[in-house]
Amino acid sequence: MEKNHYAFWFLGTVALGVAALIGFNWAAGAYILHHPSGASVQTLSGFERALKPVWITQIKPQLVFVGSSRVRDGFDPVLLDPALKLRSFNYGASSMTPYEARRFAQDTLAQPSVQQMVVSLDAFTGNGGPGEALPSFDETRLAVTPEGTPTPRRGLWLFTTRFLSGGALGMNALSAYALARLKQGESAADRPDIFNAYSHMSEAVMQRDLNYRRARTLTMGPGPARELTTLLASACHAKARLTLFFPPDHMAIQTRYRHGDAAGLDAFKQTVRGAVERHNARCPSPVALFDFLNENVLTTEGLRDGSSPNYVDLVHFRPPAGLWLLEQMRLTAKKVN
């Protein structure tokens, strides 16, 4: 074959593939955005790091939740938005590193539509160092650089992420398939087999989790503390209000944390309280702090008929519990305006 024919076939294959990719991502994206349960896909685990920075610009939410899989599982906009009478967005991602949490929070604060941001503090634990991120996290998609200046050429990066990235292909395919499996009139809450965030912790899951998290601690190293400080500095003059909360991990696992490193857990809470107090003393935009990582009606619940009403497992709370948490934080009573 002539070599220019080779180039023709090569480029033709690439062009067709790219066109198919753009077409699929465009169609799937439109389907997800317009589906009545479309926002529930924000609770799915997959390539959320890749596509959520695009979704937040499309949805233009007023309320945003940032954090690890606890947040990703626990706040379903389809459940929350009618109760809160606003548009919310779930910016949670699996195993979010402290650096990623700070960067997603910075991105959220830079969105003009956002009036309130709720951040789960477990994302600021561990010993993560500066700049540590997991695969498919790419901060060129975020609105601002780590220093807080606008990201150069972001429009281009958002376009390529939305239409040409493997993350978008994976997340769109996963989400569209999940939505397509819902029957007429069904919501994510009716199909825990598809939307795991709505599943109930069983005795077996509880035991498995207790084994899996046998030596678990919840402490804050110097790296995560620095990331939290940077986040608070970003929020000092922000238009959006910031609410931080210690997540309501089940008492069974809280006992493990205490057994593993009680002093570390107390130091974590104390560090956060100190940082918030200092912030509120000097910043025009105050931060609210709530502690659910204690003995309360949610964390002490037992299994009813062999399953938990509010937990997926010992650290992941279900969306109804997420709504309860917002009520405790008075975010439902004091409607965001």
Place this chain on the structure above:
Amino acid sequence: MPFNSYPYFIFLAVAVLGYRLLESRAPAGRRVFLLLASYAFYAWWRADFLALLIGSTVINYMLGREIELRRTRHADRRLFLIGGLIFNLGLIAIFKYQALFVTTANTAFNIGLPVAEFFLPLAISFFTFEQISYLVDADSGKTRNYSLLDYSLFVAYFPHLIAGPIVRHNDLIPQFHAMRSAPGRDLAAGITLFTIGLAKKTLIADNLAPFADAIFNAAGRGAPLGLTDSWLGTLFFTFQIYFDFSAYSDMALGSAVMLGIRLPVNFLSPYKAASIIEFWRRWHISLSAFLRDYLYIPLGGNRGGAARRYLNLFITMLLGGLWHGANWTFMLWGGLHGLYLAINHAFRHVTKGMTVPPALRLPLHALSVLLTFAAISFAWIVFRAETLTSAGNVAAGLIGLGDSGVVSFSPLAAVALILLFGIVWFMPNSMEIMWRHGNPALPSPYENEPVKPARRLVWAPTRLQAFAYGILCIVAVLALSNLKPFIYFQF
């Protein structure tokens, strides 16, 4: 503009199209076009440093021309050569090493010299070395009255500007004038080689990076690394830098081939090397050649006895290590390789004349490859670690002195490692795959030792391969991240 980015794909398409259009209609204009394209490529990163690149080019060109003129007139030209060397090395010293030297002096002598904060200009190590070779060659009578346009294009030619290969003026400039008659053939070979490189980068190197980073960052924070973390971190980085640099080299050569230019082979399955000497004939070949010709030989080379030779090798590698970056870890890495090379040469000297029984050749070769790989991997620890303490932490973990648990040895990690070893040890490399396709698109790195064409997976311009490489290109593009520049971009 990184090669692994959408803007570069668009830029490359425009550059190839413009170059090919001008090739048939305005042969002289294509060099101007390529130069402007190369400057645009550099300015995409930071436009203000373009002035430094152009300024450095013009000054070196004028010095080189003056040296050439004086040579023909048999006039004294030492002042211009020495001045040129001081200018170029001074430029690198100010931008790259000043902070390291001043900080070290402040610590060592407890003084308070001010440390100036300079932003490191992209590719300064590469374009400065190339210009030093031009000045030295002008002094030796190896340059040929190049025009400013040709010289500027030689320095700034975008496929090799950022991270090599380090090209000689007499390899590149004549090609700017040679008319290529097979644009279709060049395009076919170029896009295929570029695709192989892109796939290596996005599908392999970038997926190893987060794990290697997490482990080395943990070591940097002082966490005493456990056995699993240390071994996996070392191996992941060993493979990451292999595929990262291999990818860059393929994409650089592929880009150049699309424009009808052949850059020298820079990377040739270095982990298949059965000795450190062979490793340096396969890894960053153009840098090895530069260090040999412009540092090792001027230092005395192998003249002056074995001890002097080993010392020269050690000094060459020490400075070669420091060339990579302003950190003592790089110097230690270079020193380690200098030591390895000296031991390797001494061993060869001692075993000279010995013959290996045929039955033992294969096992001994396998053992040599394994030993070489282990030595190289160990040296990469120092290369990757940000401080000597951090490197010590990883090295201590290799013998189980720590207990961290950043990663766990999962079945997936085991499969990944088996695949990676399989690729680097048993698969033909991209040069071998691309070697024969009617008209060799790539020059051999060695005059007397051509690259052997692959026996399997040979590239041929068939419709099926066009389709297969097109699919590979799409998959590689899907995995593209804007965050992960090539490791060698920082040098």
